[in-house]
Amino acid sequence: MLNKLIKLFPVWAILFAGVAFFSPHLFVGIKSYIxxxxxxxxxxxGLTLTLQDFKNxxxxxxxxxxxxxxQFTIMPITAFLVCYFLQLDTELTxxxxxxxxxxGGTSSNxxxxxxxxxxxxxxxxTALSTLVGVVLTPVISGLLVGQSVDFPMLPIFISLLKIVVLPIAIGILINSFLNKQVQAISSLLPLISMLSIVIIIAIVVALNAGKLTDVGPIVMLAVIIHNSIGLFSGYFITKLLGFDEKTSRTIAFEVGLQNSGLAAVLAMKFFSPAAAIPGTVFSLWHxxxxxxxxxxxxxKGFETDLDKEAKLAAAVVTEP
Incomplete structure (x- = not known):
C-alpha cells in the first residue's frame, strides 16, 4: 500500500499544486514550515544511511x-545556457x-x-553530492549569477550546513545507535519525504499563484530542456566512457534529478517567491x-556481464 502511494508521487504533486494554485489561502499561512x-x-x-554507505x-x-x-558541471552550465537563450528575467535565472x-534529489533513489x-x-x-553541494552550490551559483545579482554566498553556505548537513548527521547517528528502531519505521521514511516535498511544492505554488499564469509556460519549457539534457547526458556520456548499463542508468538519474526542493527553499529564503518557481516546476516535472x-x-531490461559471457560461451561451443 505504501509503495503504491509513493509511486503516485507525481500525481500527488500535481494534485496539491493544483489545489494551491486555485486556493492559495490554504497554504500561504504555513510558509514558515518550508x-x-x-x-x-x-x-x-540520514536515517537510511550508515557509515558503511560512504565506505562503498x-x-x-x-x-x-x-x-x-x-552533476556539478552539466546541470549548472545547462541551466545558465537555457536561461540565456530563453531570455529569462533575473529572478527566474x-x-x-x-x-x-x-x-541530486532523493527521488533518484x-x-x-x-x-x-x-x-x-x-x-x-545522493548522500555525497548532498554533502559536497553544501560547498559547491553557493560557489557555483555565485560564479554564474554573482555579477547580475547580490549573491549571499556565505549565508547560503551556513544555511546549507543547518538545513542539510546537521539533519543528515543526526539521522546517521540515530541509525547507528538505534538501528532496530529505525528499521521498524524504515518503510514510512519515503512516504514522509514524499509528503514533505509535496507540501513544499504546494506552499511555493500558493505564494506564486498570480505570477504562474504569466511565467509558468516558459519556465516549464526551461525545466523540460534542463532535465532532459541532464538525464540523457548522464546516460550517454557514461556509456561512451565504458560503464555498464546498470551504472549508466543510475548516473543518469543522479545527474538529471535535482534536489529542487532545496533550490526552492534557498530561493525563498534569500531571494524571492518568484525565484522559487523553477525549483517548484522542476520538482513536479522531474x-x-x-x-x-x-x-x-x-x-526494456538489460544484459548483464554474466549474460554476455554466457552468450559468448554458447557461441564458442556451437562453432564448427
Whole structure:
C-alpha cells in the first residue's frame, strides 16, 4: 500500500499544486514550515544511511567521480545556457541556476530502483553530492549569477550546513545507535519525504499563484530542456566512457534529478517567491520524466556481464 502511494508521487504533486494554485489561502499561512519540512526530508535521508554507505565509495570511486563531475558541471552550465537563450528575467535565472547547482534529489533513489539500476551506488552518490553541494552550490551559483545579482554566498553556505548537513548527521547517528528502531519505521521514511516535498511544492505554488499564469509556460519549457539534457547526458556520456548499463542508468538519474526542493527553499529564503518557481516546476516535472524513463527501462531490461559471457560461451561451443 505504501509503495503504491509513493509511486503516485507525481500525481500527488500535481494534485496539491493544483489545489494551491486555485486556493492559495490554504497554504500561504504555513510558509514558515518550508525549512523545517526540508530538514525533515534530510533527516529521513540520514536515517537510511550508515557509515558503511560512504565506505562503498572506495569500491566504486570511478563511477561516483564521473557522476559527481557531470552533476556539478552539466546541470549548472545547462541551466545558465537555457536561461540565456530563453531570455529569462533575473529572478527566474537565479532560481534556475540554483536548481542546476544543487545536489541530486532523493527521488533518484526511487527511480533507480524502479529502473533496475544500482541502488547502493545511487544512495551513496545522493548522500555525497548532498554533502559536497553544501560547498559547491553557493560557489557555483555565485560564479554564474554573482555579477547580475547580490549573491549571499556565505549565508547560503551556513544555511546549507543547518538545513542539510546537521539533519543528515543526526539521522546517521540515530541509525547507528538505534538501528532496530529505525528499521521498524524504515518503510514510512519515503512516504514522509514524499509528503514533505509535496507540501513544499504546494506552499511555493500558493505564494506564486498570480505570477504562474504569466511565467509558468516558459519556465516549464526551461525545466523540460534542463532535465532532459541532464538525464540523457548522464546516460550517454557514461556509456561512451565504458560503464555498464546498470551504472549508466543510475548516473543518469543522479545527474538529471535535482534536489529542487532545496533550490526552492534557498530561493525563498534569500531571494524571492518568484525565484522559487523553477525549483517548484522542476520538482513536479522531474518526478514525471523520471517515472516515465524508469518505467521504460524496467520494461526494456538489460544484459548483464554474466549474460554476455554466457552468450559468448554458447557461441564458442556451437562453432564448427
Amino acid at each position: 525549512v523545517p519540512l526540508l530538514m525533515l526530508i534530510m533527516l529521513s535521508m 565509495v572506495i569500491n566504486k570511486k570511478s563511477a561516483i567521480g564521473v557522476g559527481m563531475l557531470l 537565479v532560481g534556475m541556476i540554483l536548481v542546476g547547482s544543487v545536489a 526511487v527511480m533507480c530502483y524502479l529502473a533496475k539500476g544500482d541502488v547502493a551506488l545511487s544512495i551513496t552518490m 518526478n514525471i520524466s523520471g517515472s516515465i524513463l524508469s518505467g521504460y527501462w524496467a520494461q
